[in-house]
Amino acid sequence: MKRYKFCQSCGFPMKKDVKGGGSEKDGTKSLKFCSMCYGNGEFLTPPKIDTAKKMQKYCIQEMKKDGINGLFAWLATRSIPKLERWKQYYPCQFINRVNRNYMEIQQIIDWLLEGDVSIQYQVWRDLLDVDNKQIQARIAFEGWGVKFLSKRHMDGHWGDGFYQPKWISTHYTLLDLRNLYLQPDHAMVKETIEMVLQNHLADDGGIRLGPSTSQHSDVCVNGMFLNYASYFNTPGEKLESIVDSILNEKMPDGGFNCRTTRSGAKHSSLHSTISVLEGFLNFTGKDTTTKRTKF
Incomplete structure (x- = not known):
C-alpha cells in the first residue's frame, strides 16, 4: 500500500x-x-x-x-x-x-527576497511576519542604504543643502533612508536631523527650506520631516514647534494643503494630508511625554 x-x-x-x-x-x-x-x-x-x-x-x-x-x-x-x-x-x-x-x-x-537588503527586510517583516533585526542592520552597509549614506558631505548635508537640489537634497535623502528602514539609532542620520533643527527653523516653528519660507514653512515638508525625525528617535520636545506649525495650517475640511502659505488653497490636498498623517503616526507612536501627543 x-x-x-x-x-x-x-x-x-x-x-x-x-x-x-x-x-x-x-x-x-x-x-x-x-x-x-x-x-x-x-x-x-x-x-x-x-x-x-x-x-x-x-x-x-x-x-x-x-x-x-x-x-x-x-x-x-x-x-x-x-x-x-x-x-x-x-x-x-x-x-x-x-x-x-x-x-x-x-x-x-x-x-x-533576491532584491536589495531593505526590500528583504520589509518582505520578512510585512509579508512573512518576522522582524529580522540582523537583516535590518545590514541596510547601512549594503545596497541602496550604503549608497545613500556615502553621498553625505562633511557639512552633514546631502546635495547642496536641506532642500537643494530638491530630489537629492538632505530632506529627501533622509526620507528615503527612513523608507528603507535604516536602523533608527543611526548616529550619522541623527546628527544631521539635530543640525537641521538647530539651523533651519522658520518663524512659524516649521522647517525653513530657503528665504521664501523663512516666515511661513511648507506643511508637506513639515509632515515629512516629522515622519523621519520621529522614526530616527528625535526627542518629542524638539519636534513640538513643528507639530504646532502643522496644526496651525489645518483647513476647514480637516485636511492640509502646502499651497495655503503660497498662492492660497480652497481645499485640502491628498498628498499634503497623507504626508502630515504619516508624520503624526510616527510622532504619536513614540514613547514621549510631550503634551503634543494628545492633540
Whole structure:
C-alpha cells in the first residue's frame, strides 16, 4: 500500500506527526491520513468540514491559534484541493489553477527576497511576519542604504543643502533612508536631523527650506520631516514647534494643503494630508511625554 508523505486530508507532513499517522479500525496505522484528521477508521474533523474550501479555512484558523503567520498558513493550505480526500470534488482545471496561484505567490516572494537588503527586510517583516533585526542592520552597509549614506558631505548635508537640489537634497535623502528602514539609532542620520533643527527653523516653528519660507514653512515638508525625525528617535520636545506649525495650517475640511502659505488653497490636498498623517503616526507612536501627543 502506498505511503504518503503528506496527510491526504490536511496536507500536514506525515513524518512530523507525533503519532506516526492516524489509525484504522483494526488499530493499524493509516498511511494516508495524519492523527489530527483520522482515527479509528473515521475522520476526526468536524462534520461541517465537508469541502476542500472549508478544510482550508479550518486549517488556517487552527494554524493561527498555534502562532503560525497567516501568510504561511495560507500558502501551506493551497494544495488541499488536490489531496485524495478532496480532489474527487474538484475538476483538474480548478486544481491546476490553485497550484499555479500558489507557485506565482511563492515565486514573487522568492523574487523579492533576491532584491536589495531593505526590500528583504520589509518582505520578512510585512509579508512573512518576522522582524529580522540582523537583516535590518545590514541596510547601512549594503545596497541602496550604503549608497545613500556615502553621498553625505562633511557639512552633514546631502546635495547642496536641506532642500537643494530638491530630489537629492538632505530632506529627501533622509526620507528615503527612513523608507528603507535604516536602523533608527543611526548616529550619522541623527546628527544631521539635530543640525537641521538647530539651523533651519522658520518663524512659524516649521522647517525653513530657503528665504521664501523663512516666515511661513511648507506643511508637506513639515509632515515629512516629522515622519523621519520621529522614526530616527528625535526627542518629542524638539519636534513640538513643528507639530504646532502643522496644526496651525489645518483647513476647514480637516485636511492640509502646502499651497495655503503660497498662492492660497480652497481645499485640502491628498498628498499634503497623507504626508502630515504619516508624520503624526510616527510622532504619536513614540514613547514621549510631550503634551503634543494628545492633540
